[in-house]
Amino acid sequence: MGASETMVRMGELAVSSVPGHVLVSLGLGSCIGLALLDRKMGVAGLAHIVLPQSQGHGGENSRKFADFAVPELVSELEGIGARKIRLEAVLVGGASMFAVASSSLEVGQRNEASVRELLKAMRIPVKATATGGNKGRTIRVDVSTAAVTVREAGGKDTELLAGSRVLEAVAA
């Protein structure tokens, strides 16, 4: 595994077009790992979103909010050659880790709803999800094949979105 893995931590995002590169968010609970992929270009990005809405709290670390992170991830992807019209989305996380009645409980669900809403407005299709429930998850995004895997606590990596060989032209 992981010749070159980039950890995308809470409130961070990363994009890459480097073949063999893997973007990873470990231990997503109520947070959402949003992967966006342009398969044709071999370009992918991952955002580790913490909260659904900034509600006026922008500031230095605004990427923890869905309403900042989603457009920013798209624009950074466009910056390295992706086309918005080709982007595919995969969502992982948004769980309720604790069975207590507190506001932090619904954060997971609200995160997912907010990210879906933002993607819909940008006409980016959601191709696969592993969301909700009460289990922590890890997401891995393989930049060159556009394969996305998820692992739950105590489980194995399972493929959420099948990878495809890009750059077929190279073989020709």
Next chain:
Amino acid sequence: MSTQYTELQLDALRELANIGSGTASTALSAMLGRSVDISVPKAQALPFAEAVEAAGPAEQDITAIVLGIIGEMQGTVLLLVPPADADAMCRMLGVEPDDEFALSALGEIGNIVGTSYINALAGMTGMDIEPTPPSTTTDMLGALVASVLAGAAATGDVALMLDSNLLVEGEDCSISFLLVPDQGGVDVLLSRLGLS
């Protein structure tokens, strides 16, 4: 990284954590019938991503008992126990780990430990605060800690964590104890200490 808290403030918070965890260890000791040691507590103000990393390896399995704090200060108490240690503590209470009562036994440990800490905090600061009932789960450490911190992430960029370690003597069994006030909660805490 700017921490937004002064050394004096962090020292005062550390002292609060010291007294809180001292009270909690006495309660745990009485419950388990064993001596319980406490480590020197840490008070850390860290950006959220670093706060999660400071808690330990993100994918490590951990048993967490969580209690909310409500009242004049909002926040969360999180007790983190390696699963093997959680099993050991169940046995000390005479409950087999695979028993249907194991979860509630752990919840009760969390309840006693968390409540005594919160009560000590209330006594020292004059704050009117109380715990919510405990919830127990075993999952990825990072997912649990990040989900607790998310509640405090809305209005700030830095998480304040008061971290102590309780060690049950002779059993090699430890509980890591985290108090995470919500952003507004830290201000209330500091103003009660005359350090805002």
